[in-house]
Amino acid sequence: MKNIVLTIASFYGMMAVILGAFGAHAFKKNLSVEKITSFEVGVRYQMYHAIVLLAIGLYFQFNSGLERSAAWCLIAGTFIFSVSIYFLSFAEYWNVNLKFLGPITPLGGLFMIVGWGLLMYIFMKSKFN
Template sequence: MTTLLLLGSIAMLLAVAIGAFGAHALRHRLKPDMMKVYETGVQYQLAHGLGLLVLGSAADRLADSSLVLTAGWLLFAGIVLFSGSLYVLSLSGIRKLGAITPIGGLAFLAGWIVFMAAVLQ
């Protein structure tokens, strides 16, 4: 499914760029605990960017591609909410933003559950 492959490619491109920015420009500017938060955002973005590529590649082989598309949008929402909130939290220090992170985590979980449903059909 082209949409998921495109979203996955964009997510991966940005994860590499954001990760490199963190490694080179932020390494000595962020406190170690905030650097760890930032790196966690990059790790989850990379993992779920790959997930989007997997879903996009599998969509044509599964009976209900609409479920796969829904799963992909949930993973994308998870990247924005989970990783995005960790990036902003680590750069701004505003701890209240951490309340958004679990919503992104739930979106990741929901995406994988919906994908499992698509696989089982």
């Protein structure tokens, strides 16, 4: 599990840098300011969570279900949240209706919140034991 989390963290970080660079340069020609701003939110959250996944990948041994669940919630939440934002940002440019992704984005956010809550519980529990 440790290697999976560290690999996904590295991938998320690498992709955030690549997508951030494209968003800052190449995509500005094709997307409105509003869509670029939205795209950048996806990149920012992806990078934040790449760093967190890297940290917990180095810190945790993933011996408990709570540690594994926290990691999977952050992994899934980041993917759902950021990727749905990326697609929604390009929907108008691609001339496709992706409005069904609108309600999916908050689901990704919910997974991230649960992941953070599990981390908080893990750290609070370890402090008092």
